[in-house]
Amino acid sequence: KVHHYTWDIAYHYKSLDCVEKLAVTINGESPGPTIHATQGDTVVVTVHNKLETENTGIHWHGIRQIGSPWADGTVGVTQCPILPGDTFTYRFVVDRPGTYFYHAHYGMQRVAGLDGMLVVSSSSVPDGGVAAEPFTYDEERTVLLMDWWHKSVYEQAVGLASDPLRFVGEPQSLLINGRGVFEPFHCSRAPNGSGDAACNRPRPAGCAPPTLFTAVPRKTYRLRVGSLTSLSALNFAIEGHSMTVVEADGHYVRPVVVDSLYIYSGESYSVLVEADQDPSRNYWAASHVVARERNTTSAVAILSYASNDPRAAPPTPRPEGPAWDDVTARVEQSRSLAVAHRDHVQPVPPRPDRALLLLNTQNRIGGHTKWAINGVSLAFPATPYLVSMKRGLRGAYDDARPPPETYDYRSYDIGRPPAANGTVASAVYRLALGSVVDVVLQNTVALNNKSETHPWHLHGHDFWVLAYGDGKFDPETDTARFNLRDPVMKNTVALHPKGWTAVRFVADNPGVWLFHCHIEAHVYMGMGVVFEEGVDKVGRLPKSIMGCGRSRTLP
Numbered sequence: 067k068v069h070h071y072t073w074d075i076a077y078h079y080k081s082l083d084c085v086e087k088l089a090v091t092i093n094g095e096s097p098g099p100t101i102h103a104t105q106g107d108t109v110v111v112t113v114h115n116k117l118e119t120e121n122t123g124i125h126w127h128g129i130r131q132i133g134s135p136w137a138d139g140t141v142g143v144t145q146c147p148i149l150p151g152d153t154f155t156y157r158f159v160v161d162r163p164g165t166y167f168y169h170a171h172y173g174m175q176r177v178a179g180l181d182g183m184l185v186v187s188s189s190s191v192p193d194g195g196v197a198a199e200p201f202t203y204d205e206e207r208t209v210l211l212m213d214w215w216h217k218s219v220y221e222q223a224v225g226l227a228s229d230p231l232r233f234v235g236e237p238q239s240l241l242i243n244g245r246g247v248f249e250p251f252h253c254s255r256a257p258n259g260s261g262d263a264a265c266n267r268p269r270p271a272g273c274a275p276p277t278l279f280t281a282v283p284r285k286t287y288r289l290r291v292g293s294l295t296s297l298s299a300l301n302f303a304i305e306g307h308s309m310t311v312v313e314a315d316g317h318y319v320r321p322v323v324v325d326s327l328y329i330y331s332g333e334s335y336s337v338l339v340e341a342d343q344d345p346s347r348n349y350w351a352a353s354h355v356v357a358r359e360r361n362t363t364s365a366v367a368i369l370s371y372a373s374n375d376p377r378a379a380p381p382t383p384r385p386e387g388p389a390w391d392d393v394t395a396r397v398e399q400s401r402s403l404a405v406a407h408r409d410h411v412q413p414v415p416p417r418p419d420r421a422l423l424l425l426n427t428q429n430r431i432g433g434h435t436k437w438a439i440n441g442v443s444l445a446f447p448a449t450p451y452l453v454s455m456k457r458g459l460r461g462a463y464d465d466a467r468p469p470p471e472t473y474d475y476r477s478y479d480i481g482r483p484p485a486a487n488g489t490v491a492s493a494v495y496r497l498a499l500g501s502v503v504d505v506v507l508q509n510t511v512a513l514n515n516k517s518e519t520h521p522w523h524l525h526g527h528d529f530w531v532l533a534y535g536d537g538k539f540d541p542e543t544d545t546a547r548f549n550l551r552d553p554v555m556k557n558t559v560a561l562h563p564k565g566w567t568a569v570r571f572v573a574d575n576p577g578v579w580l581f582h583c584h585i586e587a588h589v590y591m592g593m594g595v596v597f598e599e600g601v602d603k604v605g606r607l608p609k610s611i612m613g614c615g616r617s618r619t620l621p
């Protein structure tokens with residue numbers, strides 16, 4: 067089946083958190099519509115860029131784009147930007163069931179609200195049902211988590227490029243399915259929370275009530291929870307209800323029961339929630355900032371049991387969430403995920419053909435604050451890599467010297483900011499097609515002596531998550547700790563503070579693929595690397611991805 071969508075991308079005034087602000091919208095909405103498709107279907111999205119003065123490009127996050135690497139939507143890597151007034155058509159197959167996303171992948175544009183969810187159901191089977199999943203539920207809902215700023219994307223980007231750095235700062239609000247309330251307008255309307263001055267203040271026009279999830283007592287709901295925050299790591303919880311994690315980034319996981327879900331930008335989870343609590347009242351659902359000092363009011367939604375007034379606030383105070391700096395709880399949850407038995411279709415290759423050890427540092431380079439990987443801060447070339455590599459355009463990116471495979475792990479002190487400056491480059495790791503690649507991401511402290519959490523996202527592949535370690539990775543001893551028995555596969559993984567994360571993947575998808583920190587500010591500051599594999603095997607590139615840099619003059 068082919069699903070056709072036609073999207074106008076345009077700025078509109080929106081009051082997502084009760085403060086009016088320009089948002090980049092899809093057909094007037096932010097977030098955009100949830101795309102629903104079935105495994106094996108084709109999705110065709112025709113994008114009209116009506117932003118007037120801004121380019122765009124849309125990435126289909128978690129879709130591997132097998133055979134269609136030009137449809138990945140990564141501006142500078144797989145295509146030229148879609149210019150104002152232009153139309154671009156994305157066409158790709160959704161080959162696996164799971165919970166995915168789409169979002170802008172041009173500059174920091176995702177910050178402005180161009181995003182949404184992409185849900186792929188299990189394929190149909192002849193008897194009219196669907197292929198069995200390793201769990202059952204009655205109904206499903208999507209939950210898209212975001213953070214939200216009042217400053218424009220443009221102002222944020224210029225601040226990051228300024229000397230001294232003007233960081234984007236903590237978000238003004240968090241959003242659940244595009245709705246939040248900026249603190250001055252936050253009225254809990256809970257009996258215990260009365261005396262709240264905000265409750266007497268008139269709410270601005272366009273300020274929507276919190277998202278409502280309705281539930282029928284005793285039914286089981288599959289919540290497809292995804293985070294497309296630009297900065298924040300989150301904790302998501304539903305008051306009084308435990309959640310059973312069953313899917314992560316499109317892969318079934320061995321069920322894990324949690325009170326709350328830690329979720330990093332670019333990750334998706336399915337959790338099963340049973341409506342098994344006192345049905346005579348409503349409950350809070352909430353997302354809270356973790357991993358950075360919490361200076362943003364948590365977002366709330368309402369879980370309403372059928373027959374209650376759906377707008378009746380829960381009788382309890384708004385939930386506070388876990389301590390923002392409880393790293394142990396977060397690392398434990400990361401480590402608790404294992405692949406579900408029946409998903410064990412692709413065994414983990416026992417050893418890699420190549421291993422990269424990537425040091426993540428914040429550096430001062432040429433008067434700017436940047437992020438660098440093994441000393442190299444990534445800058446996208448004017449000509450998309452896919453075009454310059456496939457068409458053999460020499461010098462269109464930094465092709466003279468490959469980026470470093472490792473760093474001086476014996477003497478490097480991850481507890482101190484880097485002593486060396488690093489460089490800005492557009493170099494690429496060229497991987498042998500079909501080879502097994504290990505990547506160990508090593509965290510450090512930034513220039514402010516804090517070590518942050520970085521969610522790393524790989525385009526075009528999933529990887530096995532082999533280990534999360536504390537401190538400095540030692541290739542001689544820590545490789546023995548890799549989980550080759552039941553690692554979960556994902557496309558986005560957390561690199562925890564002062565720790566390391568090891569992943570393995572098979573470079574079997576011809577194309578050029580970005581691997582990067584999913585924090586918008588960080589990738590903008592250079593926190594990413596580019597992988598190429600089998601570009602000679604890529605089919606004829608569509609002309610529509612060209613038109614910029616040296617691809618302007620190509621036949």
Ligand SMILES: O=C1O[C@H]([C@@H](O)CO)C(O)=C1O
Pocket residue numbers: 233428512513514518587588591
């Ligand atoms: O990239 C970042 O810059 C600031 C700070 O590290 C500056 O030193 C911050 O909090 C980030 O996440």
